[in-house]
Structures are given as C-alpha cells and as structure tokens.
Amino acid sequence: MSDDTCILIPSCDAFSDAHPPFMACMEKYWPYRHWPMRGLSEYGWGEHPLAVGDDMGWCNNLIHGLEQIDEDYVLMFLEDMFICEPPDQAALNKAAMLVRDVDVGAIRVGPGAEECEATDDPGVGRMFRSSNYRIGTSPTIWSKEFLLFVLRGPRINTAWDFEIVGTKQSVAPSGKAILKMTQMPPPVQVLYTAITRGRWEEGALNWLRRVDIEVETDRPVKGYEVGQRWPKVESDE
Numbered sequence: 215m216s217d218d219t220c221i222l223i224p225s226c227d228a229f230s231d232a233h234p235p236f237m238a239c240m241e242k243y244w245p246y247r248h249w250p251m252r253g254l255s256e257y258g259w260g261e262h263p264l265a266v267g268d269d270m271g272w273c274n275n276l277i278h279g280l281e282q283i284d285e286d287y288v289l290m291f292l293e294d295m296f297i298c299e300p301p302d303q304a305a306l307n308k309a310a311m312l313v314r315d316v317d318v319g320a321i322r323v324g325p326g327a328e329e330c331e332a333t334d335d336p337g338v339g340r341m342f343r344s345s346n347y348r349i350g351t352s353p354t355i356w357s358k359e360f361l362l363f364v365l366r367g368p369r370i371n372t373a374w375d376f377e378i379v380g381t382k383q384s385v386a387p388s389g390k391a392i393l394k395m396t397q398m399p400p401p402v403q404v405l406y407t408a409i410t411r412g413r414w415e416e417g418a419l420n421w422l423r424r425v426d427i428e429v430e431t432d433r434p435v436k437g438y439e440v441g442q443r444w445p446k447v448e449s450d451e
Contacts, residue, residue: 219310219355220285221251223260224276225293226269231431232293232409233259238427239296248303249289254279272373273365280358280365287313288361291324291353292373295404296422305337305401309355312338312393319360319390323401324353330394341392348392349380353402360390410436 225233233253237260240251253260254276256269266278280288287310309321321338322328328347330339341348349364351373367383370376384392395401408418413436414429422429 218285219249219287219289220262220283221247221249222254222264222279222283222288222290223251223293224254224272224279224290225259226272226275227256229293229409230255230259231429231433235408235422235427235429236260236293236296239298239422242425242427243297243300252279252283253293271371273370273376277362277365280362283358286358287355288358289323289353289355289402290351290361291402291404292351292407294407294409294418295324295351295353296408296418297402298405298421299399299403301403302397302401305395305397306355308337309393309395309401313355313357317391318357319363319384319392320354320356321393321395322350322352322354323395324404325400325406326350326352326394328394330396333393337395337397339394339396341394343385345381347377347381349384350377352406353400353404357390363389409433 250262251260252262252264254264254266256266258265264279264282266275269275270278306323309323312318313321326347328341328345330341333340364380364383365376367380370379370383405418405421408415413434414431416435416437419429419435
C-alpha cells in the first residue's frame, strides 16, 4: 500500500459529539486501516488530529488542513457519515490506483445516485459533466491537487457550496474526469447522514444503539429521515 494516501474527515468542534461514534464505527468495522485517519477541526480529533486553529469556514478550514498534510491523495467524507460495514479493501486499492491517472481528479467509492457513463472497466463509471452533485461529500478518493482546485473556486464557503458550486467549478476547462465505483454495495458503505440541520436523525441513533455504540449529546433529535434506510444488524434478522 502506498504511503501517499490518508483518510481525511473534515469537521468542526461544534460537531464533537459525532467524533466518538465515528471512531467507534471505524474501530468496529475498519480496525485494520492501511491509511492514517486525520480528523480535521479547530483543535483536531481522532487518531491523527489535524488542527486548523480559529474557524475560517468549512472550505477555508479544509484548504488549510490540506496544505498541512504530506499525502497527495485523500479518502474524504464527513464526520456524520458512519462506516456501517467493513469496506471492500480490494476495491479501494483499485480506486486508489485509478485516481493516479493524470486525467482523473477523483473517484467516488461511497453511495450516490449520480449518473455516469460506462468505461472499459465494467466496475467503473465516468460521471457525466452534466451530473448533479458531480462533486459531493460521499466517500471519495481525491487527488489533493484537484480537491484544492475545486475548493478555491469562486463563492465556495460551505459544504453545500462545495457540492453545488463546486460541481460547476469541476467542469471548468482545467477540470478533470470524476470516476465512480459502480459496484453495489459501494466499497465504503456509510450511514448517510446521521445529523441533519443540526439535529441527530432518530434512525441513526437507534442503529448505533443496536450495534452497542452510545452517543452522548445535547443536540436535539428529529424523526426518521425520509428515504433513509439503515443497515440490518444480527438482531434484525
């Protein structure tokens, strides 16, 4: 395995209640990780804390964090997307090699309904330039150079800007192809997402309890997210 890749989880101290269950899921479902996991926030968190100091906004924090690390490639997703089954390491290794192509900027390895065209590899698609959410926060392996290119686009400040405005930025003349691992389930299966508009999603909390992970939080709880499906556990069978 190459040492030029890391797992990068951008967050902030306001979401610190998500950090313990995130790490508990990582230890439960992905204990033997070949890549270091860097938790980004004002003070840093997780195995290899990545501190950015004063909060400068989601995108600027991420830019500052990326400028601090030595790795050239990052598997990135959010702190409220909890690993819920062991990742397909062989597929991740394949994706990590594909993203090294000079014409490829990123490869999606998590869930998403983005449309894509076929490639010579039946397990890999190429996202259309017209695809909505061509840029997203679902687990994705990025070229750091391309990720910084997207983040430095005009009017990109929040995670939502990153997905909406960043999608437009990604199809600029200097943009690159974005691939997608099309296998089902995807190589990295996560709860998507556990916190919505500042409130815990009830289904996420119930699932975490069923797999013996407790959450300590003062954050309000909302009802089940429409369309969200939580993975089964042994007691559900």
